[in-house]
Amino acid sequence: MNVAIIGAGINGLMSALELSEQGIEVHIYDQQQAGREASWAGGGILSPMYPWRYPQPVNALAKHAKALYTEWNQKLLPTTGIDFQIQQTGMLIFDQKDFDIGLNYANTHQEPMQICQHLTQKDIQKLNPKVSKQFQEALFFPELSNVRNPRLLQSLINYLKHQSNVTFHENIKISKFCIQDSYVTGIEDEQKVIYSHDHTIITTGAWSANWSAQLNLQIPVYPIQGQMVLFKTPKNWLTTMCMNEVMYLIPRKDGHIVCGSSMKDIGFDKALCMHTQQNILNACFEMIPELQKFPIIKQWTGLRPSSPTGIPYIGTYPQLSNLWLNTGHFRNGLCMGAASARLLRQLILKQPCIEDPTPYQPSQLVSMTKHF
Numbered sequence: 001m002n003v004a005i006i007g008a009g010i011n012g013l014m015s016a017l018e019l020s021e022q023g024i025e026v027h028i029y030d031q032q033q034a035g036r037e038a039s040w041a042g043g044g045i046l047s048p049m050y051p052w053r054y055p056q057p058v059n060a061l062a063k064h065a066k067a068l069y070t071e072w073n074q075k076l077l078p079t080t081g082i083d084f085q086i087q088q089t090g091m092l093i094f095d096q097k098d099f100d101i102g103l104n105y106a107n108t109h110q111e112p113m114q115i116c117q118h119l120t121q122k123d124i125q126k127l128n129p130k131v132s133k134q135f136q137e138a139l140f141f142p143e144l145s146n147v148r149n150p151r152l153l154q155s156l157i158n159y160l161k162h163q164s165n166v167t168f169h170e171n172i173k174i175s176k177f178c179i180q181d182s183y184v185t186g187i188e189d190e191q192k193v194i195y196s197h198d199h200t201i202i203t204t205g206a207w208s209a210n211w212s213a214q215l216n217l218q219i220p221v222y223p224i225q226g227q228m229v230l231f232k233t234p235k236n237w238l239t240t241m242c243m244n245e246v247m248y249l250i251p252r253k254d255g256h257i258v259c260g261s262s263m264k265d266i267g268f269d270k271a272l273c274m275h276t277q278q279n280i281l282n283a284c285f286e287m288i289p290e291l292q293k294f295p296i297i298k299q300w301t302g303l304r305p306s307s308p309t310g311i312p313y314i315g316t317y318p319q320l321s322n323l324w325l326n327t328g329h330f331r332n333g334l335c336m337g338a339a340s341a342r343l344l345r346q347l348i349l350k351q352p353c354i355e356d357p358t359p360y361q362p363s364q365l366v367s368m369t370k371h372f
């Protein structure tokens with residue numbers, strides 16, 4: 001069996017890894033270099049922020065993130081030499097209106113990742129002395145981790161390139177499916193070169209709605225822009241992730257601190273907006289005032305693949321049995337990526353599933369007109 005994967009973000013690369021490790025021949029196509037879009041731009045928090053604000057199927061996949069990425073890091077490291085640094089810093093949340101619901105959620109779900117404690121100002125200062133003293137209370141999630149996502153992508157690309165059953169086709173934009181008798185017989189690039197595979201997987205993130213017209217189903221996955229700012233502080237300067245009103249700071253092992261983020265529905269526009277950048281800075285300086293002393297190293301934007309509920313589409317495409325989707329992960333593609341890919345691999349190979357696949361089935365997509 002050989003499989004084509006269109007899109008080399010976290011979802012394409014993890015799908016490639018899951019399948020290639022089972023001995024399947026995998027071909028990965030990307031319109032640019034692999035791992036350059038949302039999956040690079042994200043923060044790498046390994047849990048939905050405020051998990052109680054998301055549907056349960058999102059949390060069901062995300063809860064596997066830390067364990068699966070930790071296993072993969074150990075497996076890939078000897079080949080790649082790249083540690084993608086899964087760091088359990090825990091997270092402080094200062095949104096008072098979420099305190100009760102957060103504590104109840106932790107009690108109801110009893111998932112290690114969502115264990116949380118209510119902290120007083122004294123506790124907060126002991127745990128993270130850089131937090132502004134204006135915060136009298138916080139919720140602390142000690143199990144929450146972050147992954148250094150650009151390194152995760154580098155590691156996946158490097159490892160996959162070492163595998164004899166994996167081929168990368170970078171800078172190749174797939175523009176068309178060749179379909180005969182409800183079967184995808186090939187995929188065609190912009191130069192009209194056709195590639196034939198037994199199965200094809202769509203992991204094109206924010207670009208996924210582009211397939212709707214020719215595949216006769218609305219795939220409602222659109223770009224939502226997010227902006228980020230990177231600071232460099234001394235090592236171990238900030239001890240926990242911090243979050244307030246959906247703005248956050250993520251400390252990396254070497255003292256880099258990733259600050260974000262914004263949400264803008266402006267199509268495929270990736271231009272930085274200074275007003276938005278200032279909003280991010282204001283929110284982060286309010287939490288951690290001393291951060292203002294340190295230099296900004298980088299600023300960027302990324303395009304989240306938003307779907308109506310935030311639940312990704314994972315499974316076989318209605319009407320086309322050898323076409324598969326793994327897309328629409330919105331704000332949580334890094335934390336859902338490992339389990340999404342495992343679920344997809346288990347569905348393709350008809351193996352027992354890590355989670356009930358029903359909530360992710362693309363069969364819920366709305367038909368446009370024609371039948372193949």
Ligand SMILES: Cc1cc2nc3c(=O)[nH]c(=O)nc-3n(C[C@H](O)[C@H](O)[C@H](O)COP(=O)(O)OP(=O)(O)OC[C@H]3O[C@@H](n4cnc5c(N)ncnc54)[C@H](O)[C@@H]3O)c2cc1C
Nearest residue numbers: 007009011031039042043044045174205226302333334335
């Ligand atoms: C600012 C920001 C912060 C975020 N923070 C977090 C976080 O902390 N935790 C978390 O879990 N998630 C986070 N996310 C969300 C997460 O990054 C995304 O959900 C995830 O990266 C989506 O991965 P993907 O593989 O589906 O898409 P992408 O990484 O965008 O990859 C899609 C790929 O498809 C390729 N492609 C598209 N069309 C074609 C075509 N026709 N032919 C060939 N190739 C094609 C593109 O070039 C691209 O490489 C964040 C996102 C942003 C933008």
